[in-house]
Amino acid sequence: MRYYRIVPGIALAILLIVLTTNAFIGLIKDGGARAQGLHNAILYTGVLNIIPVIAVFLLIVSASFFAREEVLRLGVYYKIMIVWAACTCFWAPEKNIAIISFSYILAIPAASALFVKYFDGDEIYECFKFAVIFVGTMSFFWALFIPDYGIAADSEHDGLWQGVFTHKNSLGMYSVIAIAMILALKPALYKDIYGIGAIGLHFILLIKSGSSTSMLAAALMCFTYIFTNIFSNVRDSSVVHQRLVSGFVVVLTIITLLITLVYLDPSYYPLVPDSILSRVYIWSYGWGLFSESTIGGLGVNQYAYLNERGFSDMEAILGYSVGSSHNASLETLVSYGVVGLVFYIVMMAGLSKLMVYRIGFGGAIVFLSVFMVLGVTESVNFGYNFPFFILTMLSLLNSRKGG
Template structure:
């Protein structure tokens, strides 16, 4: 009896029996040693060979920087402000090119993308509701155009999640945000006309390659968390990653943004202890932990809605924060007029010709958005849109916590780290369903990645 192992391809097989065989085997049981026809090169073989993966990585990193809002001041004539210049023709063409390239690069993975997308029920429902809102939108053409951008950015997120594992995603994000950190310093010191704020109330604050100091502070806060996670994952580059984290912290400080500081402190206080806490929790302890987390969020909201009283008690001068809560009170009156359906996607903050006119008349400044993500979604998509998003977010957050419990690899913490960053950003800023935005791209990518991990685990179990 002899054992013959054939290794002509990755699909190896073993033949056990007499050698040479005593009789001609049946055509239905041909062993591998009967030389199979050589494999023909496929599109996926070509795409995964030679220099193509490196080019795709460069494209992915550049796209992540653009989705984060980096370098856009160069394309928009150094405009300052927190709103994205959706009407910029140059910007539209750039993102259309990103959508097209991501579709071409995703062709080898199209079946897997469709398989995962079919399981993203809440995300699909949310995107469909965005599209349908054009039917009653105050500005239907704008709603439809921005909906296309939402779909295109979501597809890039799907491509990113399927093309790369979570470990690879962490590496690419760390590289992209590391480049952002370097570019911010270059713009601040070499091109201060771009790198610094020049508006009267924020003059001298750092904004780097972004349109506003608040964007710089949020991205730098998340960059700090990303490079520290990557430092855990890659001991060889740990020292360099720590240096980049410190450089990012400096940028948060010089942006003069209280929101960025709070997001950074929240990320550091929540994520890194979780690496040691979550693996030690059983199901009941995990439920207790999440309950405590929910009560903490509820307490934070209580403090937020009563911030004026608290500020008066401790005698702090924070007119900006008080101004935001005054805007929220006025916005609530607009929400009650379209409680269920909203004004339509991206159809509220349209300047003096849109519904935001009433808010601006009632305040002393022209707010670019509600400075609260859920209020903005409520304004645009009604309570139905808010409900779809919240149910989906809680579902993804639960999966991320369970996945982080097996945090053998620091990359396992990436989904939870982003979702915490996302949640912390929701209260002071408008970050949900922003067209061509890094929050939306990564939210889709993290949702798809967790489903992909679940699919792989079920496949191994079978």
């Protein structure tokens, strides 16, 4: 492989990772304060700080995105994601923030098309491997040498690493997604010492972050990786495997929603760990919001919207402001209603089938299991790291160019 060819790709991959996670947003905010999601982060840092970055990013990407007609063939599920992002413009209580979010997410399929145009599957892997190593290394040194930003200082998370991110869970989620991407793209890791090193680095970051959900996702990821390598041809992209993975996504989406219902009975509260009890109160409040508009939902970012305007009693109950439902399925249900949840499930099931076709059964299961587990206690499909998940997913979908 001619490594000099992918140097521009590595630089672009680093830029995309920084822009599609909440990395480095702590430099803009005082002391790396916790962000409560994409919309709030834009609110608190100021719209004027975000617009120029997105404008330049769109300008760079658009030049190559429209260079050749075939690049525009994004596929039906890419278009569905664009429509999904556009819905935010109609539902969000803060219209200007919704438009910025829409532009931000719309640029990600364009960036993926850029990689498809210039790089093959191995080169895409190399670009993102070096990019995640860069951001991971920055987080490692940030925690060691700039602890005022790199280590959480609040009473609940004191001493836990957050790196260049704004919260320890964000670092944990980023780390486990990065590991999943490497495992999904490169099953034969024994031939790739840098890939092994990248996984080792991100496991250190994951453990030091203390993110329980991310660790659970990592455990499931390792199990599925070993299982699919032993009992299955990881390159197999048969119709049966496509249906199995789609069913896996649908079932886990429903399970993550049912988990929030199981714990609503107060008699279970004594059995709930303290770290989860606050989530239980938030889920209960979420179901109350859902009951107000079951079909079409209340709109995106309603938790933060109501808290900021004093319409919620959650701060009095928990002692802090609530920015999300901390559950991907419930967040979708509250924001978009039953119609939106069905639409979301169809979209994710379709994407999972395409992923099996591109990278095989094993890689798809490894990567998707991480996302689904993270969705149990975090609103990953509305958080700052969700664009990074979509970016890595699109890169995986395009990496094999047909299997």
